[in-house]
Amino acid sequence: xxxxxxxxxxxxxxxxxxxxxxxxxxxxxxxxxxxxxxxxxxxxxxxxxxxxxxxxxxxxxxxxxxxxxxxxxxxxxxxxxxxxxxxxxxxxxxxxxxxxxxxxxxxxxxxxxxxxxxxxxxxxxxxxxxxxxxxxxxxxxxxxxxxxxxxxxxxxxxxxxxxxxxxxxxxxxxxxxxxxxxxx
Numbered sequence: 335x336x337x338x339x340x341x342x343x344x345x346x347x348x349x350x351x352x353x354x355x356x357x358x359x360x361x362x363x364x365x366x367x368x369x370x371x372x373x374x375x376x377x378x379x380x381x382x383x384x385x386x387x388x389x390x391x392x393x394x395x396x397x398x399x400x401x402x403x404x405x406x407x408x409x410x411x412x413x414x415x416x417x418x419x420x421x422x423x424x425x426x427x428x429x430x431x432x433x434x435x436x437x438x439x440x441x442x443x444x445x446x447x448x449x450x451x452x453x454x455x456x457x458x459x460x461x462x463x464x465x466x467x468x469x470x471x472x473x474x475x476x477x478x479x480x481x482x483x484x485x486x487x488x489x490x491x492x493x494x495x496x497x498x499x500x501x502x503x504x505x506x507x508x509x510x511x512x513x514x515x516x517x518x
Contacts, residue, residue, distance in 0.1 A: 347508050349374045349439070352468060353381065355505040356515065361385040362434040367420050367455055368392060368441030372401035372413075378437070379410045389433075391418040391426055420454055421447040428458040435459075439468040440511075442490070443483045449493055456497050456518055465499055465516040468507045487512050 353374065358364075360383035366375045369390035379388045390401050390413060398415040405413040419425045420441070436455040442448045455465055472486040485493075491501055491514065499516035507513035 346510050347373070347440070347468065350377045352439075352505065352507050352513055353377060353466070355513075356435075356464065356466065358382065358435070363387045363432065364389070364435045364437065365426065365428065365433045365455075365458055366390045366437045366439070367418075367426070367451065368438065368444070369401055369415075370397050370440070372397075372404050374437050374439050375401055375413055376404050376408065376410065379405065379413045380408075382412065384412060386412055388413045389426075389428070390415045391420065393417065393419060421445060421450045423450070423454065424457075425454055426458055430457055431460045431463075433458050433460060433463060435464045435466065437466045437468075439466070440470070442467070442485050443470055446483075448485055449497070452494055452499075453497055456494070456499055459518045461518055463518050464502070465494065465518065466513065467494070467516070468511050468513045471510055471512055487514060490514060 358381040362382045364378050369375045369392050375388050375390040392398050395417060401415050436459050438455055445451055459465055470484050472484045494516050499518060502515045502517045505513035505515060
């Protein structure tokens, strides 16, 4: 069976396949930090159901408008969008330990303040909650971000573990990405 990819993903990642490796349940509260056009937010909103909530954050207003439009088109009323500086302490505006799950998908490579973003993700995560990180592989690829900005799995593990996150498992994230799940 061939993998299908959502429109706009460029065939690089299948969010549904990634999150299907987790035990996302109805009623969960999930934060999607650096949500982009909602590639993870939309399928997560379907999985957490009407009793759940997805809070999508991005620095780009256009991306947030795109998420709102997709949610409206698909009649998803459990997504909220907020503009945020994730590199700033308390940048999401959420309370400590507010979320069951936090997603960082293709966001860390865009910042030289990776530790600050991870710190904010762990701050808003409940004890026992999951942090899903999906990033570009560091091997020599002809596509994707320049190598100097990518973060390898080992460096990422150390960075999260230095902030009291515990690696739970590695997951498949396609040919160009890797996925790690941490627990707080």
